[in-house]
Amino acid sequence: MCAKNSNKVDKSIDFIIEKLEEIYTLRIFEDSDPFRVLIRTILSQRTRDENTDAASALLFSKFSTPETIAFAPVEEVEVLIKKSGFYHVKARRVKEVSRIIHEDYNDTVPDNLKELLSLPGVGRKTANCVLVYGFHEDAIPVDVHVHRISNRIGLVNTRNPDETELELMKVIPKEYWLPLNDLFVQFGQTICRPIGPKHEICPIAEVCDYYNEIQKE
Known part of the structure; x- marks a missing residue:
């Protein structure tokens, strides 16, 4: 159109x-840690903002880095993010994304659209949110x-x-x-x-x- x-x-x-x-x-400048923005946006899929906020706060209060989320027990991650909905799928997704960020990117979230889109479960909206809120790039x-x-x-x-x-x-x-x-x-x-x-x-x-x-x- x-x-x-x-x-x-x-x-x-x-x-x-x-x-x-x-x-x-x-x-856009309140919490600009790219990793937190990435995980929060994944959790925001198909849920309300208040549920995303609650789930993100609980998750980051216990596990706050790519490495700790990657190696956290999936059952524990599920409990922490339950309010975000579809928590079985999202728990495995945030763990896999965290593992890739930890192992392939040395705990540093990539700052370009192509590499962000290569992460599992990351579409254009999520990738652009990371660019805008995490890196303050025009998107x-x-x-x-x-x-x-x-x-x-x-x-x-x-x-x-x-x-x-x-x-x-x-x-x-x-x-x-x-x-x-x-x-x-x-x-x-x-x-x-x-x-x-x-x-x-x-x-x-x-x-x-x-x-x-x-x-x-």
Whole structure:
């Protein structure tokens, strides 16, 4: 699918970022340890943020390095990350990723997309999260929030997160890539929710295609 009119995007993205930065504090520099970002993002798959936070905190309170997670008993890892859901699969995945980071990369998470994507269970969203939150490199991690909001506003017209990432990279100036995921995630959790978006307090309603269509009805 193609991006929406680029002139509209150029005119509105400055406004969108400015308005979201007025109400949200960027969290991309809070915990920027690449390994923690990598494991946390793996645990975040198919679960709520609060469950990811709880599972990550428990895991890192007991095992905090690639080596210790790699050699930890799988049953113990399962107990620690249980709140993240699908914990049998995720426990084995984080152990395998940790083993590879320990043995093949000398406990250092790779800082490029190709090598990150070679890790088991690591897709583009996870890899881009590591680049943005772990290394502060320009990338656009596209999760459910970014995919939904980008299409809802009218920045893109895409069918899946991978398409959304590629189209956003074409139409969003690179200076906005780094904060975009963090701002859209917070926005999607509090205002631009999947069900029952809070149009009445939305700071960017005037440039939102979805809201403008509703107003016409």
